[in-house]
Amino acid sequence: MSIRNPKQALYEQFAIVAKALGHPLRLEMIEHLAQGSRSVEALAAKLGQPVANISQHLQALRRGGIVSAERDGKFVHYSLADASVLSAFAAIRGVAERQLAEVDRIVRGYFDARDDMRPVGREELQALMRDGLVTLIDVRPADEFALGHVPGAINVPLREINAWSGSADAGKQIVAYCRGPWCVMSFEAVAALRSLGLAARRLEEGMPEWRAAGLPVEAAA
Amino acid sequence: MSIRNPKQALYEQFAIVAKALGHPLRLEMIEHLAQGSRSVEALAAKLGQPVANISQHLQALRRGGIVSAERDGKFVHYSLADASVLSAFAAIRGVAERQLAEVDRIVRGYFDARDDMRPVGREELQALMRDGLVTLIDVRPADEFALGHVPGAINVPLREINAWSGSADAGKQIVAYCRGPWCVMSFEAVAALRSLGLAARRLEEGMPEWRAAGLPVEAAA
DNA sequence: CTATCATTCAATTATTCCATTGAATGACGA
DNA sequence: TCGTCATTCAATGGAATAATTGAATGATAG
Numbered sequence: 001m002s003i004r005n006p007k008q009a010l011y012e013q014f015a016i017v018a019k020a021l022g023h024p025l026r027l028e029m030i031e032h033l034a035q036g037s038r039s040v041e042a043l044a045a046k047l048g049q050p051v052a053n054i055s056q057h058l059q060a061l062r063r064g065g066i067v068s069a070e071r072d073g074k075f076v077h078y079s080l081a082d083a084s085v086l087s088a089f090a091a092i093r094g095v096a097e098r099q100l101a102e103v104d105r106i107v108r109g110y111f112d113a114r115d116d117m118r119p120v121g122r123e124e125l126q127a128l129m130r131d132g133l134v135t136l137i138d139v140r141p142a143d144e145f146a147l148g149h150v151p152g153a154i155n156v157p158l159r160e161i162n163a164w165s166g167s168a169d170a171g172k173q174i175v176a177y178c179r180g181p182w183c184v185m186s187f188e189a190v191a192a193l194r195s196l197g198l199a200a201r202r203l204e205e206g207m208p209e210w211r212a213a214g215l216p217v218e219a220a221a
Numbered sequence: 222m223s224i225r226n227p228k229q230a231l232y233e234q235f236a237i238v239a240k241a242l243g244h245p246l247r248l249e250m251i252e253h254l255a256q257g258s259r260s261v262e263a264l265a266a267k268l269g270q271p272v273a274n275i276s277q278h279l280q281a282l283r284r285g286g287i288v289s290a291e292r293d294g295k296f297v298h299y300s301l302a303d304a305s306v307l308s309a310f311a312a313i314r315g316v317a318e319r320q321l322a323e324v325d326r327i328v329r330g331y332f333d334a335r336d337d338m339r340p341v342g343r344e345e346l347q348a349l350m351r352d353g354l355v356t357l358i359d360v361r362p363a364d365e366f367a368l369g370h371v372p373g374a375i376n377v378p379l380r381e382i383n384a385w386s387g388s389a390d391a392g393k394q395i396v397a398y399c400r401g402p403w404c405v406m407s408f409e410a411v412a413a414l415r416s417l418g419l420a421a422r423r424l425e426e427g428m429p430e431w432r433a434a435g436l437p438v439e440a441a442a
Numbered sequence: 443c444t445a446t447c448a449t450t451c452a453a454t455t456a457t458t459c460c461a462t463t464g465a466a467t468g469a470c471g472a
Numbered sequence: 473t474c475g476t477c478a479t480t481c482a483a484t485g486g487a488a489t490a491a492t493t494g495a496a497t498g499a500t501a502g
Contacts, residue, residue, distance in 0.1 A: 006331035007405045011245035013324045014310075017317045018248075022240035023490085024232035040449060053491060055450060060489095065320025074448050074499050084315045089235075091309035096238045099286025099302050103234045110227035184228045244460090261479060274461060276480060281459095295469050295478050 020064025021092060025049070026057050030080065030089060031179050033067060034208035035140070036147035037079035086212050093181070117190070119204040120175050122213065128173070135172045137164075139189040140179060140207070146220035150177065150210055153218075158185045161192050168198060177203035177210075241285025242313060246270070247278050251301065251310060252400050254288060255429035256361070257368035258300035307433050314402070338411070340425040341396050343434065349394070356393045358385075360410040361400060361428070367441035371398065371431055374439075379406045382413050389419060398424035398431075 020026065025047070032038060032046055044054040058078055061067045068081040080086065096103050120128070128134040129152055138145050138153040145155040156164045168174060174193055178185040186202045193200035211217050241247065246268070253259060253267055265275040279299055282288045289302040301307065317324050341349070349355040350373055359366050359374040366376040377385045389395060395414055399406040407423045414421035432438055 005405070006327055007249075007403070008245060009327045009331070010324065010403050011248045013321050013327070014248055014313055014317050015243050015245045017313045017321070018239050019243035019489095021313075022236050022243045024229060024236045025490095027232045027235055027239075028228075050492070051449075052451090052493080055448095056490080059450085065316055071499090074446095076449065081320050082316065084312065084319055088309070088312035088316050091305065091312040092235055092238045092242075094305045095286055095303065095309050096235050098305055100234050100238070103231065106227055106230045106234070110230070182228070182231050184226070240459095262477095271462070272479075273463080273481090276478095277460085280480085292469090295476095297479065 017064045017066070017088075020061050020066050021088065023057070023060075026061055026066075027089070029054070029057060029061065030066065030085065031183070031208075033078060033080050034086060034089075035144045035179060037070070037077040039075045039077055041075075043078070083212055086208055090209075117202070119202040121204050122210070122215070125175060125203055128175070133172060135169055135174050136203075137174060137176050137189070138178070138207075139176050139185045144179070144207075148207065148211065148217040148219045150207070151216050151218040153177075156189075158189055161189050162196070165193060165196050165198060168193075170198065174198055174200040175203050176200060178206055180206035180208060238285045238287070238309075241282050241287050242309065244278070244281075247282055247287075248310070250275070250278060250282065251287065251306065252404070252429075254299060254301050255307060256365045256400060258291070258298040260296045260298055262296075264299070304433055307429055311430075338423070340423040342425050343431070343436070346396060346424055349396070354393060356390055356395050357424075358395060358397050358410070359399070359428075360397050360406045365400070365428075369432065369438040369440045370428065372437050372439040374398075377410075379410055382410050383417070386414060386417050386419060389414075391419065395419055395421040396424050397421060399427055401427035401429060 021030075028047060029043060032043060038046070040055050040058060041051055043058075044051045047054065058067060058069075061078075062069060065081055066085050067078045070077050070079070125134070125136070129136065136150060136153040137156040138149045139156055139158045139161065141157050142155055145153075145157075149155065174190075176186040176189040176193075178189075181204065183206055186206075190200045190202050207217075242251075249268060250264060253264060259267070261272060261276050261279060264279075265272045268275065279288060279290075282299075283290060286302055287306050288299045291298050291300070346355070346357070350357065357371060357374040358377040359370045360377055360379050360382065362378050363376055366374075366378075370376065395411075397407040397410040397414075399410075402425065404427055407427075411421045411423050428438075
């Protein structure tokens with residue numbers, strides 16, 4: 001290792017962390033790992049990527065201190081190293097939302113962010129739930145739901161949304177959430193429900209943010 | 222541009238932001254810009270880098286929404302685009318401090334972080350200042366001091382620290398701060414003062430963090 | 443001990459990023 | 473209008489990073 005002054009050496013370390021976050025696939029991996037720990041194979045399957053590719057990206061994330069690994073039999077389970085990883089992700093997302101016009105364009109174009117797409121905040125949701133005014137649905141796959149979900153939520157994976165909608169209580173508003181603030185599944189769930197004439201809105205954030213806020217989490221028995 | 226789904230498109234945008242933070246030189250540029258706006262030339266001089274190189278990195282930072290440019294005559298002044306940039310930087314620093322053993326090693330090795338190097342916190346400083354128990358010195362160059370400093374601080378650029386120490390009030394503890402939590406100048410100032418037998422400690426954070434916390438800032442007349 | 447399977451490593455090619463150089467742009471002052 | 477100066481652009485070669493493939497490792501089950 002070359003001799004440098006400590007300032008540069010520190011900046012190099014910080015840059016390693018930022019660089020680890022600087023790839024779209026790795027960010028997607030982080031969002032999945034934020035739902036709970038995963039084996040390399042499971043993660044690869046979720047993302048539709050070759051195992052070796054995911055393994056390499058996991059090494060990069062590990063070098064940056066983003067994830068930690070734990071061996072369990074012949075599986076290695078990866079998970080986020082620290083809650084501070086989520087705040088770093090959130091901070092980067094915040095910069096992008098505030099500063100990059102492209103983000104705004106994507107959100108408006110693809111997600112069709114109309115005024116009435118205004119998401120429900122955490123406090124607002126808790127008030128609505130207390131008053132029994134909403135049906136809260138968790139549109140993530142069943143395995144992620146099982147690892148932890150908002151108390152009172154029903155698991156309705158995205159592909160079952162149309163079938164489920166028939167049994168929905170038309171008198172209540174539906175609130176959907178999934179993996180994070182920009183997770184597409186809740187957008188699509190809301191769009192699908194609305195096209196069926198149901199009143200639906202997104203929860204502003206997803207499961208990891210709910211958990212990070214210290215709010216109660218329910219797990220499968 | 223290829224057609225992708227919105228999720229990937231968003232992750233790509235977030236990755237652009239993270240990638241912009243993923244280079245040591247750019248992080249150093251951010252720390253300088255956090256002191257105040259700078260022209261390309263001024264920044265290049267501060268960092269001892271060719272102008273064209275700095276210009277290119279500034280473009281990268283601009284693409285990532287990290288900095289914004291403002292033309293003034295034939296100069297272009299760059300500054301941080303948003304206070305959220307500082308929190309993103311802080312979040313990344315936080316991950317590095319918590320997770321990367323190398324950071325710990327550098328801090329211990331170069332900065333000689335002994336127990337009594339424990340830095341002074343903001344509240345503690347304010348209490349000490351109120352009671353007149355400390356001399357607060359700002360060890361940044363005079364131009365950065367002029368753009369804003371902690372009220373009551375004396376500007377003692379690092380290279381003048383030995384000359385100044387003769388006139389220091391030996392009955393008071395000295396607290397030094399500079400550009401940020403890991404800015405080397407305050408470490409070196411404290412080391413120099415201690416080797417002269419004076420009681421000196423670092424302020425935990427630097428000017429940008431002080432400003433971001435909404436605390437009062439004094440600028441040159 | 444051997445077979446199996448999850449994971450990692452190694453090697454390849456394509457792509458992107460980086461620093462440097464020199465030329466182009468764009469605004470100001472004479 | 474012309475020269476000057478700050479900044480940006482374009483082009484170069486060299487280094488790092490990414491995706492793919494196939495082989496190596498390391499732990500479990502039989």
